[in-house]
Amino acid sequence: MKEEIIIAGFGGQGVLSMGKILAYCAIMQDMEVTWMPSYGPEMRGGTANVCVIISDKKISSPIVTKYDTAIILNQQSLDKFENAVKPGGLLVYDPNGIINPPTRTDIQICRIDAINVAAQVGNSKVYNMAVMGAFLQMKPLIKPENIDKGLAKCIPARYADLISLNKAAIEEGMKAVEVIR
Amino acid sequence: MAEKILMKGNEAIAISAIRNGADGYFGYPITPQSEVMETLMKERPWLTTGMVVLQAESETSSINMVYGGACCGKKVMTSSSSPGISLMCEGLSYLAGAELPCVVVNCQRGGPGLGTIQPSQSDYNQCVKGGGHGDYNAIVLAPASAQDMYDFVDTGFDLAFKYRTPVIILADGIVGQMMEKVELRPEKPRMTEEELKAIAPWATTGKSADRSYNFITSLALESDVQERFNQKLAAKYEVIKENEVRYEEYQTADAEYVFVAFGCSARICEAVVDQLREEGIKAGLLRPVTLFPFPAKRLQELSGQVKSMMSIELNLGQMVDDVRLAVNGACPVGFYGRQGGNIYTPDEIVEAFKKFNNLK
Amino acid sequence: MNIEDIKKPENIVYKKTPILTDNVMHYCPGCSHGTVHKLVAEVIEEMGIQDKTIAISPVGCSVFAYNYLNVDWQQAAHGRAPALATATKRLNPDKYVFTYQGDGDLASIGTAEIIHACSRGENIVVIFINNGIYGMTGGQMAPTTLLGMKTATTPYGRDAKLNGFPLVLAPMIAQLDGTAFITRQSVHTAAAARKAKAAIRKAFEYSQKGIGLSFVEIVATCNSGWKMSPVAANKWMVENMFPKYPLGDIKDVLKQE
Numbered sequence: 001m002k003e004e005i006i007i008a009g010f011g012g013q014g015v016l017s018m019g020k021i022l023a024y025c026a027i028m029q030d031m032e033v034t035w036m037p038s039y040g041p042e043m044r045g046g047t048a049n050v051c052v053i054i055s056d057k058k059i060s061s062p063i064v065t066k067y068d069t070a071i072i073l074n075q076q077s078l079d080k081f082e083n084a085v086k087p088g089g090l091l092v093y094d095p096n097g098i099i100n101p102p103t104r105t106d107i108q109i110c111r112i113d114a115i116n117v118a119a120q121v122g123n124s125k126v127y128n129m130a131v132m133g134a135f136l137q138m139k140p141l142i143k144p145e146n147i148d149k150g151l152a153k154c155i156p157a158r159y160a161d162l163i164s165l166n167k168a169a170i171e172e173g174m175k176a177v178e179v180i181r
Numbered sequence: 182m183a184e185k186i187l188m189k190g191n192e193a194i195a196i197s198a199i200r201n202g203a204d205g206y207f208g209y210p211i212t213p214q215s216e217v218m219e220t221l222m223k224e225r226p227w228l229t230t231g232m233v234v235l236q237a238e239s240e241t242s243s244i245n246m247v248y249g250g251a252c253c254g255k256k257v258m259t260s261s262s263s264p265g266i267s268l269m270c271e272g273l274s275y276l277a278g279a280e281l282p283c284v285v286v287n288c289q290r291g292g293p294g295l296g297t298i299q300p301s302q303s304d305y306n307q308c309v310k311g312g313g314h315g316d317y318n319a320i321v322l323a324p325a326s327a328q329d330m331y332d333f334v335d336t337g338f339d340l341a342f343k344y345r346t347p348v349i350i351l352a353d354g355i356v357g358q359m360m361e362k363v364e365l366r367p368e369k370p371r372m373t374e375e376e377l378k379a380i381a382p383w384a385t386t387g388k389s390a391d392r393s394y395n396f397i398t399s400l401a402l403e404s405d406v407q408e409r410f411n412q413k414l415a416a417k418y419e420v421i422k423e424n425e426v427r428y429e430e431y432q433t434a435d436a437e438y439v440f441v442a443f444g445c446s447a448r449i450c451e452a453v454v455d456q457l458r459e460e461g462i463k464a465g466l467l468r469p470v471t472l473f474p475f476p477a478k479r480l481q482e483l484s485g486q487v488k489s490m491m492s493i494e495l496n497l498g499q500m501v502d503d504v505r506l507a508v509n510g511a512c513p514v515g516f517y518g519r520q521g522g523n524i525y526t527p528d529e530i531v532e533a534f535k536k537f538n539n540l541k
Numbered sequence: 542m543n544i545e546d547i548k549k550p551e552n553i554v555y556k557k558t559p560i561l562t563d564n565v566m567h568y569c570p571g572c573s574h575g576t577v578h579k580l581v582a583e584v585i586e587e588m589g590i591q592d593k594t595i596a597i598s599p600v601g602c603s604v605f606a607y608n609y610l611n612v613d614w615q616q617a618a619h620g621r622a623p624a625l626a627t628a629t630k631r632l633n634p635d636k637y638v639f640t641y642q643g644d645g646d647l648a649s650i651g652t653a654e655i656i657h658a659c660s661r662g663e664n665i666v667v668i669f670i671n672n673g674i675y676g677m678t679g680g681q682m683a684p685t686t687l688l689g690m691k692t693a694t695t696p697y698g699r700d701a702k703l704n705g706f707p708l709v710l711a712p713m714i715a716q717l718d719g720t721a722f723i724t725r726q727s728v729h730t731a732a733a734a735r736k737a738k739a740a741i742r743k744a745f746e747y748s749q750k751g752i753g754l755s756f757v758e759i760v761a762t763c764n765s766g767w768k769m770s771p772v773a774a775n776k777w778m779v780e781n782m783f784p785k786y787p788l789g790d791i792k793d794v795l796k797q798e
């Protein structure tokens with residue numbers, strides 16, 4: 001099993017931390033991971049992206065140009081990465097701010113209205129976890145107990161109360177994902 | 182089982198320094214390695230191990246702080262990225278000239294000049310061939326993973342003290358920025374004063390009654406004195422070449438084609454080897470772990486079994502010169518590289534490989 | 542009376558401090574360095590801190606200071622001594638750490654290092670020899686060279702338009718919060734040398750109080766570089782250097798008003 005994922009959106013949407021939590025959840029499942037961010041000036045207000053690779057074997061190249069899954073949170077990232085999804089792969093996107101939705105027909109496409117989910121859960125900061133929930137609904141790579149463990153690793157003990165909030169967002173995200181095609 | 186933590190290569194450097202008993206870190210912010218000092222400042226090791234961490238006013242000052250700390254026999258280090266390493270080259274020459282141990286991390290970005298902040302391997306010549314003025318080398322370790330970053334801090338200090346020489350960890354923006362699982366090895370405490378005096382009797386620790394005073398200098402105005410010193414360094418480098426060559430091989434046993442690549446490029450080339458093997462082409466990879474000393478002997482041996490070799494580097498072709506020197510014409514040696522922070526994909530390398538070897 | 546009678550212990554009225562080695566100094570006759578070395582050595586002896594002292598020599602004539610003082614020495618790259626001292630002191634807080642630097646080393650190529658060591662309040666001592674010229678390289682202009690002064694690189698005299706103005710560093714660093722004691726002294730007379738020694742001792746004492754950097758500037762002569770006899774150089778210094786670099790304490794954070 002090897003899953004190559006690109007997560008892309010605006011800086012501030014929690015792109016990098018979503019990747020980190022996903023990677024930690026995979027580690028809790030005893031898998032190998034790499035997390036390779038774009039870095040530099042674009043971190044400040046522009047687009048941010050991170051490539052996360054999860055595998056049950058040692059990962060050689062951390063750099064890939066075709067992805068099994070693209071998780072897309074703004075138009076620029078959709079324009080950039082829609083064609084980078086492998087045929088038969090998955091594209092999950094948040095429709096807020098998307099003017100030109102994805103058009104490919106050889107991949108599976110899902111929508112997640114994560115802003116709405118975060119609002120329901122009651123905290124805009126867990127937006128990214130709603131998106132992650134949508135992804136994990138479509139590709140259940142991580143067992144629920146390992147998601148809990150991964151969250152516990154990423155959230156400092158003094159914010160333990162946030163773990164349940166994040167979990168709620170993941171669960172609501174799982175429910176809210178819509179398969180377009 | 183030891184705890185495995187997800188961390189960036191740069192964070193691994195910082196955590197490893199604390200856990201391996203480093204006495205001091207002196208640095209200056211520069212992308213893509215700023216997380217090293219940021220992590221140290223967040224961890225505040227001066228409250229636990231007593232390690233000193235200081236943000237200097239420049240890379241020039243950082244390396245000279247390292248020089249001062251190294252004179253005292255302390256385990257001291259710095260980190261920077263390419264333009265900062267250029268500023269440190271004066272200090273590196275002095276450290277080599279005064280035979281002082283230290284660890285310097287270069288998380289390379291593209292140049293020349295201010296260049297790009299994206300990953301690169303274009304400081305190979307600078308770091309492997311010396312960098313500063315004068316006849317000297319530093320031991321150069323090339324990490325390819327966050328675990329390597331963690332482990333090489335300790336290895337680096339061991340080698341630095343064993344040979345009284347600066348050790349450079351030649352990383353790059355990918356290895357520095359990428360997060361991976363890192364296994365935290367058992368901790369090593371900082372050296373006690375007694376241990377320090379035993380391992381570094383030459384150090385400036387304050388002249389005690391039982392010894393004459395120590396002075397550390399790289400100055401030798403008399404030609405014969407300087408030449409004797411140069412010869413002494415040369416002899417030391419020969420011992421290092423004999424004993425400290427490190428490399429890793431992947432699928433070389435029956436390989437007809439061998440890639441030579443270090444650091445992040447070696448990771449990418451592993452994928453290339455797999456891809457070619459799936460097509461029935463017997464490819465292999467030699468990854469130099471030490472760039473100085475260079476695994477020349479092993480390359481020479483392999484040159485007898487292969488149809489060709491290819492050096493894959495994120496630069497215009499620097500290590501390829503050393504590969505060619507090693508095989509000395511015994512087989513064709515090709516090169517493929519990208520620059521400016523662009524990273525080759527495995528497909529791209531496969532294509533370049535086939536073109537070089539006239540394969541379809 | 543023969544020589545052995547004279548050498549009896551009870552006849553000894555002066556003895557060289559053991560902190561000075563027996564090496565013959567390479568300094569020119571009349572140079573101020575020898576006197577300053579002796580004063581620093583005597584302070585180290587009198588304070589009983591030979592085993593706690595780590596000294597850092599510069600690039601310049603005093604690069605070889607490590608041949609003359611019987612303490613542990615580090616020899617720094619040009620201008621970088623305060624960086625070495627910073628690390629040395631932070632890694633060995635109980636030690637007395639001092640740099641010994643000339644005007645080219647400290648006030649030209651090493652301005653960043655000295656200013657930031659001062660600004661950070663490093664608990665070190667800086668001995669700054671200001672003779673307005675580069676001695677070792679053969680008498681070129683220093684940052685502290687006076688206007689009109691002839692040097693190898695200002696053969697017609699220093700011209701402000703061409704060469705800029707003399708850099709007067711001590712009052713600048715006195716304004717930095719990290720400095721504790723800034724003084725300017727000379728060693729051209731016995732009285733001046735006594736005062737300079739007292740200042741050096743105070744600087745060493747302050748460096749253990751955790752109150753910041755102590756800086757002792759010695760306005761000095763370079764009779765070779767100035768192309769004068771030692772006596773004429775002293776006179777020239779008093780008449781020309783002192784008006785630009787007046788002697789006295791510039792800052793002392795512990796002084797009761």
